Amino acid sequence: MKQEDEKLSMLLDDQVDADAAEVLDEVVADVNLQYRLRRYQMIGEVMRNELPPAIDTGFHQNVMAKIRAEAGAAAPSVDSPSGRAESIPLAARSWFRPLAGLAVAASVAVVTVALWQPLQQQEGVAETLASGEDQQTVDKLAGQPVSRAVTVSTRVQHDGTHWITENESPVLQQKLNAYLVNHTEYSNSMQGLIPQARVAGFDAQE
């Protein structure tokens, strides 16, 4: 555990080298380690006074309520102990329908459907982690209080796949998502795998 902590610390300090490759593989395969890493990140931000003035925890609650209301019985896994949300049928997801009709080139709309709908799924995973048996596991693993667990995940999600805009609007979010996918598809810049990872990463779940 101590060695893992040291390597997680290296990740946070941007001192990743080949010695940390092994723990990186472990982190990407283990939601509990990811959770711990994120908590450490938040602790670091608190110490460096880098947190935003307000954290929108309501966003997370609203999304969860929407998932439950619209997916209904078709989405039992949202609250399942496994924390997996992918068993929600695609067609039952409310965000699938507006995205499918996006006024962009068909391929862009297609990829956008693929890439953005898990935003709400990830929120579902976060809540499951914070409230179920998994939470106890996480708590035990991290060895720290978890009262801010949902807040941590919500903030991560909000920053990661959510546009920070001057005018908050779901339509704007979808439009920008579609533009970004189209931009990635048509542009050819030298950034290594970052563009592909950025697009494929939209669908990653925790």
Place this chain on the structure above:
Amino acid sequence: MHRNNPQIPGLAALAERWPQPAVLLLLASLTSAPAIADTAMDWVQKMSDAMRNLSYQGNFVYMHDNRLEGMQIIHYRDSSGEKERLVSLNGEAREVIRDNQNLTCIWPSSRKVIVDVSRKNSFSPIFIPEDIARLEKFYRMELIGKDRVANMQTVIVHIDPRDKYRYGMKFWINESNGLLMKSSMLDEQGRVVEEVMFTSLKLFQGDDRPVIDTMPPLEDDYTMLRYHSGDSSRSFAADNAWQLNAVPGGFWRESVLRRKLPDSEDFVQQMVYTDGLASLSVFIEKKNELTQSGLSTMGAVNAFIRILDDHSVTAIGEVPAVTVQQIAESVIYQPN
């Protein structure tokens, strides 16, 4: 020739003491090894060639904001072009498979598949000497050291923008084969905003590689959500009256596309600009009642929306906010 090379001292003395074949072998190894005198741009050129031409498989992590995601990539090139398969290692094992013709997305959990038209001719840009000379006007490129990534030796190239219109980058380039092992995108303050790093990598030699099929056989319970896109993705002649009158130095228009929007008589025009390293797109379409101007940000990507008469103009790309704003505000409509 190398016997007189002042950069390789002592070769003449070696030749006198060692058997000639041994000296020739030594010389061959010296000339085939990565030249330590290569410039940073030489390494970027090698990296571009390697990313395009080599066949490899590896796991990598993508770090941005507070997120860490694992992915696996298989990339190879054959007589028909490049093929690439990207699989998410977290959550649903969604696959994105791409070649020069098709783009296929597979969701194994929801049993859905989409096949569409690939837009990319190449997954990595091809640099020519003119590109390199142009890049050096807008970026400082230097070798800043060596490092180990995924247990492989790399050289580190730091690309530092000379102005405020582009981000900096760091590349960790495999010293033996030129593959990009790790890359960081740096914001205006030099902070890492996005990073990709291989944790394992295997090169394929000859026919020793898996076959990537953008139309893979799937079980019967899969549903094809879409097979190609039909007329909705067909390109139309661009409206050349849309122009930019204040493009930041070094950016040029790489392509322009105009498509008809699905279920509409309206069009969207996309103009792609690049400086060779960074890129951005300008999207122009009829505005609607919900369109609002302003800046939006997600990770290293910025977007600026501007209302111009009855159109919305959106500049979006992996460039600083000042760049997308200036680009969007420079768009004019100038019919002949």
